[in-house]
Amino acid sequence: MIQTVAIIGAGIAGLTAGCALRKYKIKVDIFERSDSVTEFGAGITLSKNATSLLRDLDLFDELETSSYTPKGSFIRHYKTAKQIAHVDFNKDFLTADRRDLVHILSKRFLDMGGSLQLSRTIEKVEAKSGKLIFSDGENCYADLVLSCDGIKSRIREDIFDSTEPRFTNNIAWRGVIERSNLPEFPGNDQVNIYHGPGGHVVHYPMGHKDMVNFVAIETRENWEEESWKREGNKEDLLKPFKGWNENLQNIFSSSEKVYKWGLFDRKVPKLLSKGKVFLLGDAAHPMVPFLGQGGCMAIEDAFTLAVLVDKFKDDLDKIKVSYQQLRRTRGNLIRQRSKFQGKFNHLSNPLLMRLRNLAVKLFVKPNMENIHSYDAIKEISKVA
Ligand SMILES: Cc1cc2nc3c(=O)[nH]c(=O)nc-3n(C[C@H](O)[C@H](O)[C@H](O)COP(=O)(O)OP(=O)(O)OC[C@H]3O[C@@H](n4cnc5c(N)ncnc54)[C@H](O)[C@@H]3O)c2cc1C
Numbered sequence: 001m002i003q004t005v006a007i008i009g010a011g012i013a014g015l016t017a018g019c020a021l022r023k024y025k026i027k028v029d030i031f032e033r034s035d036s037v038t039e040f041g042a043g044i045t046l047s048k049n050a051t052s053l054l055r056d057l058d059l060f061d062e063l064e065t066s067s068y069t070p071k072g073s074f075i076r077h078y079k080t081a082k083q084i085a086h087v088d089f090n091k092d093f094l095t096a097d098r099r100d101l102v103h104i105l106s107k108r109f110l111d112m113g114g115s116l117q118l119s120r121t122i123e124k125v126e127a128k129s130g131k132l133i134f135s136d137g138e139n140c141y142a143d144l145v146l147s148c149d150g151i152k153s154r155i156r157e158d159i160f161d162s163t164e165p166r167f168t169n170n171i172a173w174r175g176v177i178e179r180s181n182l183p184e185f186p187g188n189d190q191v192n193i194y195h196g197p198g199g200h201v202v203h204y205p206m207g208h209k210d211m212v213n214f215v216a217i218e219t220r221e222n223w224e225e226e227s228w229k230r231e232g233n234k235e236d237l238l239k240p241f242k243g244w245n246e247n248l249q250n251i252f253s254s255s256e257k258v259y260k261w262g263l264f265d266r267k268v269p270k271l272l273s274k275g276k277v278f279l280l281g282d283a284a285h286p287m288v289p290f291l292g293q294g295g296c297m298a299i300e301d302a303f304t305l306a307v308l309v310d311k312f313k314d315d316l317d318k319i320k321v322s323y324q325q326l327r328r329t330r331g332n333l334i335r336q337r338s339k340f341q342g343k344f345n346h347l348s349n350p351l352l353m354r355l356r357n358l359a360v361k362l363f364v365k366p367n368m369e370n371i372h373s374y375d376a377i378k379e380i381s382k383v384a
Contacts, residue, residue: 001314003027006132006142008122008155010037013281013298014148015105019057020306022112029142030114031132033121037106039098040229040259042174043206043213045191046101047372048092050296053303056377062104067096068205070190073368075360078196081185081245084357085364093372095191097207101295122149127159127275144316145277146305148298151266153283159274165264167223168288170342172263173216173237175255179205182212183247194248195356197348199240200290201248214251216241217290219346223262232260263288265339268332273320278305285331290341291371293334300376301327307380322383326376334371 005021007014010032021028046054046063054060072088110116121135125145133139147155151165182188182203191204203214218240237258241248252258268285272278281298304326305319312318347353 002143002309002316004029004142005144005146005309006031006130006140007146007148008125008132009148009150009283010034010102010106010116010118011148011150011281011298012101012105012295013283013302014146015102015109016057016299017146017148017280017302017306018109018114018116019059019105019112020303021309022109022114023057024306024310026309028109028114029140030109030116031120031122031134032116032118035119037102037116037118039102040174041176042098042259043176043204044096044098044101044295045204045292046094046096046299047292047296048090049372049374049376050299051092051094053299053376057303059104059108062108063096063101064094066100066104066208067094068207069093070095070204073191073193074187075364076192076194076245077357078194078201078244081194081247083187084195085361087365087368095204095206095213097209097211100207122155124158125155125277127277130276143276144309146280147277147283148280148302149283151264151282151286153279155277156269156279156283159277160269160271160279161267163267163269165266165286168263168265168339168342169219169221170263170288171218171220171223172261172289173218173232173252173258174261175214175252175258176206177212177214177251177254179210179212181251181254183250185247194245195345195353195360196241196244197353198346200345201241201244203251212251214255215289216248216252217263217342217345225262228264229259229261232258234258236260265335268328268335272324272328276316278320278323280305284327285335287335287338288342289338290345291334291338293338293371297331297334300330300374304376304380307377308383311380322380325383326379330374337371
């Protein structure tokens, strides 16, 4: 009988799984190694495939209040900023401040009676018995253990495979500016994407605090930093984007601080569960963020697993087979497509760039729709 679930990690995957399981009154403990539930102060886009699930969990309205709802997305020429294509969004696409998202999720989890233990690092898990061993030597047992511990997942390394995260030759520069500093141009209040040679840039208003988030992707040979994320220097950001549209230069320059992240990737393991342990979110299928889907996949995983637990009750084998069937192909597909999107966005041969822009004009809408229209609830209903 599945009565207790232990979740390792209070990121988007762990917190969403916590809320989704509490809906079915399952006892849930989340163990987080940090001393607070915090996120990096940056934006996140959430598309319909994820927000429809947050709606089902009764989390959407609160998130919508603190988020921004862009009307659509412009894909633009990197130099002239001329529109290449435009895609309309419906009201299900949100741009949020990550801190608001995790705050809403963690507060709801606690309100639903979940237990969240901070400064609790899990050293090891025994897959067969569901035993969790903490860094201070204590231990506990759970009927299911959800490994939501991110791309560097220790649990995955111990139990599933030993593949290392690999640098993808991309770094993401991130910054936030006040909306009053955003240059005036038609569509500046929507999601704007600039495909260029050797990189791409995205900016959008986020949250309710009149802020604009930007992400600038630069291709690079090496990531020589010790940490995966660090404060960067504006001159180093401006250099690779020299010759790009002036508005972008102005956006970068008006950011008080800029941060750079090495973007890493890790193959999806053959199995997403072993014994009593399941992998969710970046622990299962980390991906480059070029389709804005890593967090959305974490929400899809979390929601799916909770519904399967309720649907198949004590039949662990059935839960495992169904989770594998529903989540591995989907996670891997979106991971591969995100990777391809990077190659596509970063073409630098002028002829190929022209062909790329034509392809964007023709296919960006059906491509986005294809990803965003995935309906996890419908897919779950198909597994008997
Ligand atoms: C530049 C950039 C832009 C992005 N933009 C988007 C976007 O617009 N839309 C989108 O959907 N996605 C986006 N993503 C992807 C998204 O941020 C991630 O996919 C998502 O945050 C993964 O959540 P997670 O909960 O799986 O992992 P994490 O957020 O990594 O959480 C893991 C948690 O586990 C904890 N932990 C780790 N080990 C242990 C342990 N041993 N014991 C206890 N706790 C532990 C960690 O402290 C952490 O809190 C972007 C990513 C990047 C880098």
